[in-house]
Amino acid sequence: MSDTEEATGSQATSKHKLVDTITDLELAWVAPESRGIASTITAQDPRFFTIVEGVGPVNWEVHMPAEGERICSPYTEGGFTMYEMAFKEMGFRLPFNNLEAEIFGRLKVAPSQLHPNSLAFIRAYQILCRYLEVEATVSLFFYIFKIQRQKVGDQQGWISLKHQSSKIFKMFVESARGFKERYYVVKPVTEFALNSLYMDRPVFLEDGSPQLDEEGEQVTEWSLRFPLSWSSEHFLLRTNEYLTAGEDLSPAEMAGFEKLKVYVDGFKPCKVITSLGDVALDKHGKPRIEPRFVNTRLLLSCKTVSAEDTLLGIHFNSCPFFTLFYIQHF
Template identity: 40%
Template sequence: MDPQLSWVGPEPRGIASTITPTAGGTYTLVEEGNVENWEVYCPAEEKRVCSPYSDDGFAMYEFAFKDLKFRLPFSNLAAGVFGWLHLAPSQLHQNSLAFIRAFEILYEHGVQVTRRVAQFPLKWTRRHFDGSTDSYLTKDETLSKDERVGLDKLKKFVDSFKPTRYVTKAGAQALDSKGRPRFCQPARKDS
């Protein structure tokens, strides 16, 4: 428990990383093509996802590279999100990483960053939490015409989500207190 990380919640500080070996050991496909600009290491037993690593190193969940297919260097969009939020990549919840990746696949046609530029923190920082919520919001009236079109596409996509059925561990439809089937409605608010 590093005292410099006392601002970090107990879960990331207290739970050791679990290394899940894949068929060939640690998953190492982190960049496109046959280039080798990045090295993959398993963290030492005493390290946590929020621990600082070397100056050029950072912790990252295997899930991001193996399942979401993120590749290094991160795209301008991903690096921009990490930088804007003042977060190390592993500091974002994995669902948020999945959203960034889905957005890249659906809408981004940008060029990947090919030079070494610190656009976001490589280690966990408190800076994100020191800012107000308003500093991360964008008002509709400040969007360009193209941004409004993209936002409308994204809203239409989210509106197309179907409610999810709740099921029991046995796979049967879960019921509410009145015996009606339970559903999780997709939540979206226009603001």
């Protein structure tokens, strides 16, 4: 499966009966799947993962959505929905760092509006940039990735990110079945946590000029860094309007992109191995050889910076860590 494909439609919902109980007319633009899948997580679930922040004082709490509430629903008291796998398998922790919050803010979306593969790209991008000593900027991120929307008729579903020209990362999961029904609400319970969702934003007049106070200083307002619930505002712009053109990258950002690209271009191609352990053959009966990319899932499974560096440092000589498996999808 290519990085432009993700599980949608009947494949993704075959185990679930969609029950659209949402009556909020402001959510009429949301596609049926997002409106219909209730969270299956319960407090008694032995798999329930509740670690959403680092060690230290408790600033966030996890709550189950009430009956009739969905992934796209608005929640009170600064609460917003997140997929369990974002914390359990991808290593996200609250509060979001500046880059993560800026990406959500630039896209004008709640975090759960992004397909989990896209959330994984955000984490993997930061880790690889740190390792290669490249500044991880929002502009560079949106030069590497472009946007794909899941539209059902005139309604909108999840938003995905895919590579533009040079592929760097493998998808976190090939088939994303199972994530859509495992979500919960995270709520700030301290002033610190609540404040992390806001920022001072400059105010501009209708003509685009900055609004100044009586002393000639820029007027700012305390506003959310990104939407907390699913927002249709994202769709007011074309997908390419969120991206960064090459001429808009700084020299340092372009140099950083080239460094990322050279790193991945240095990977040794690998033979494709089937799920049974056999070498896959191409149409000519010869061993199938494919290029390698950063194994996003394996990278995000690392628990320490040292483990990340070790994994990223062995790509030239150790093919098994990046072995490609050919797995048939039904």
